[in-house]
Amino acid sequence: MATTTTSADDEILDESPGETPAGHGLSPVTNTGVSNEKLAMWCFLGSECLLFGALISTYFLYRGRSVTGPTSHQIYDIPYTSISSFVLLMSSLTMVLALAAIQRGDHRRLRLWLSATALLGTIFVGGQVYEFTEFIHEGLTVKTNLFGSSFFVLTGFHGVHVTIGIMMLLTLVIMSARGRLPQSKAGLVEIIGLYWHFVDVVWIVIFTVVYLIPAPVVHVTPPLQIR
């Protein structure tokens, strides 16, 4: 039965690619009532939870265990990072407004809000690059200590995700400008929006557990050096 359903779905796609019963521009009606692409994006986001969970756990394991400086207490600039967090949070607002715009068929506002989201994302990534540069000038690199390694890997991975999101947003802007993003393809904006909101949600966690909750000072005895 399931096989037959799949073949029927394939027939719809073959007949009218891009136009579907659900009007998403994605896959046709499925047994779950959710488009395959949207379901795939949610599965992907579920797996991303595990990835970032691993990175955040690693940061926790190494928190406060660096035997050499600089440490988080010495180099964090909380007001600066708070502004970056605010910028990323507001990009989620512009993203959801872009989705609402395409669902209304307002393509001018769609491009406006998508561009605003990409701009805010770029400001965030630019801020992160500046922060990394400052940290390196202060002597913290990925090889300096445990804090440096776990911090740069965690926030660096997040920055890469934001950068990929910006590229996807700009692709949507270009598609819309060329008239290749009709209202029936609002689902495409929705699944990229899901990715963007997820990146925002991950930063909410990182901002709290990495920046705001201070690391305990743990005196670790370094292992004996064998000469």
Next chain:
Amino acid sequence: MSDTEPTNKVAEATTATSSVLTESDAPVPVPVDPAASAHAPDHASLAAAGVEHGAHPTDAQYIKIAAILACITAGEVGVYYIKGGLGDGFAPLLICLAAIKFFIVGSYFMHLRFDNRVLRRLFITGIVLACVIYAFVFLILGVFSGTHGAHK
């Protein structure tokens, strides 16, 4: 009855399903090919599977939600600066504020509150799995017992 022969009942159910799906997900209804969608689930089974389609917030409501998120973020930063006065409650309070923000973004911006229950379960499964796995890792490494990092 063959799988490829849609009955009137199936066709009616399919029409009902399509209208439910198009109401919230797509502003422009696209005609359904009855022959191709003969195998689509009926409305009752979709409802049983947890398909929920509520109205999404308006632009003004989204702006209000973003304002709430901004206020919570400001609150977090404020808590950071008065941490001395909060004692042991400092970290749990920050985690609670972050959880509220996480919940708001997930529910309203990611539409989990309005979308199919399957999606909510998928995402929550990922989060719960991550929490359980890493809690075990912390237990094994002795993070909770304070033995982590001790060199023997």
